[in-house]
Amino acid sequence: MPRVVVFDEFGGPEVLRIVDEPVPEPGTGEVRVRIEAFAVNPIDAMMRSGASPAPVPLPHARLGIEATGVVDTVGPEVIGLQPGEPVVVTAIPDSVVRGSYAEQITIPANTVVHRPAGLDVPQAAAFWVAYFTAYHTLVETAGIRPADRVLISGASGGVGRAAIQIAQQIGAVPIAVTRATVRVEELLSAGAAGVIATDRENVADAVHRRTGGTGVDVVLDLVRGPGQQDLLAATRPGGTLVAAGFLDPRPTPDPGETPVTVVNYRAFDHLSDPAVVRRAAAFLDAGVRLGALRPAVDRVFALDDVVAAHRRFDQGLHAGKKIVVTV
Numbered sequence: 001m002p003r004v005v006v007f008d009e010f011g012g013p014e015v016l017r018i019v020d021e022p023v024p025e026p027g028t029g030e031v032r033v034r035i036e037a038f039a040v041n042p043i044d045a046m047m048r049s050g051a052s053p054a055p056v057p058l059p060h061a062r063l064g065i066e067a068t069g070v071v072d073t074v075g076p077e078v079i080g081l082q083p084g085e086p087v088v089v090t091a092i093p094d095s096v097v098r099g100s101y102a103e104q105i106t107i108p109a110n111t112v113v114h115r116p117a118g119l120d121v122p123q124a125a126a127f128w129v130a131y132f133t134a135y136h137t138l139v140e141t142a143g144i145r146p147a148d149r150v151l152i153s154g155a156s157g158g159v160g161r162a163a164i165q166i167a168q169q170i171g172a173v174p175i176a177v178t179r180a181t182v183r184v185e186e187l188l189s190a191g192a193a194g195v196i197a198t199d200r201e202n203v204a205d206a207v208h209r210r211t212g213g214t215g216v217d218v219v220l221d222l223v224r225g226p227g228q229q230d231l232l233a234a235t236r237p238g239g240t241l242v243a244a245g246f247l248d249p250r251p252t253p254d255p256g257e258t259p260v261t262v263v264n265y266r267a268f269d270h271l272s273d274p275a276v277v278r279r280a281a282a283f284l285d286a287g288v289r290l291g292a293l294r295p296a297v298d299r300v301f302a303l304d305d306v307v308a309a310h311r312r313f314d315q316g317l318h319a320g321k322k323i324v325v326t327v
Contacts, residue, residue, distance in 0.1 A: 012314070023105065029075060072104065146172060165293050
């Protein structure tokens with residue numbers, strides 16, 4: 001039987017274990033995917049540790065919201081997918097039941113898209129969650145245009161790096177925000193037009209110096225918390241701030257009366273819309289073909305080493321790049 005990663009109690013990486021478990025045949029509108037690799041995401045660590053905002057029923061809970069693999073079997077009424085086709089898993093809202101930390105999974109056919117040809121297996125496993133979030137927040141939600149100045153907080157993380165690349169693909173000007181001066185050169189190498197390190201300068205002051213006092217057009221706030229006030233102060237009147245992350249656990253002050261449009265964003269609210277997924281897949285596939293989009297992979301572990309992969313994630317050794325587990 002295929003192997004699956006499960007956990008029976010909340011805790012550190014050591015609670016993860018591998019078991020054999022049957023995989024159901026695909027029903028109407030479903031496909032079975034032979035997983036080749038999956039990525040470790042923050043929500044996985046939160047679910048495992050008991051910090052998830054959504055309930056995780058124990059025992060025998062599963063993990064994994066993104067992966068890449070090959071279609072193994074298609075169920076009735078599935079159109080556009082055939083056995084043997086490489087795909088990327090776009091969403092597993094019930095990951096606690098059929099998460100991607102497994103050798104095979106059965107999921108709805110509308111939750112997979114064709115794998116971009118320019119990505120290898122580890123890159124494809126690390127691709128969708130970060131790049132869909134960056135695409136949808138910047139392009140569809142904020143409506144960025146060429147020459148827009150885009151401020152990205154939490155830019156060292158996976159979504160932040162993806163946002164830098166997508167802003168470049170559009171022809172916008174990405175300005176990265178990081179807490180540590182040591183990250184400046186790394187983010188410049190990743191494509192940021194400028195980097196603001198908050199351990200040495202104030203965000204709003206630095207932005208106004210760079211923009212001649214105008215402010216940025218769009219902010220992607222991947223941190224939230226009290227620091228959002230500085231991001232609002234850095235945004236021009238009529239600009240847009242999209243809050244899409246929770247890196248700061250402290251409460252985020254109410255923005256109050258502000259000339260900036262503030263959008264609180266949740267990716268899963270949009271992943272169920274086939275039209276949105278279709279547009280995102282087309283945009284991201286084009287970016288890969290053009291060489292504009294390339295996910296950053298930190299280290300690749302084998303399935304038997306999934307505990308070590310989570311330990312590396314918990315220790316923060318991946319520096320914002322994706323940790324991938326091959327199956």
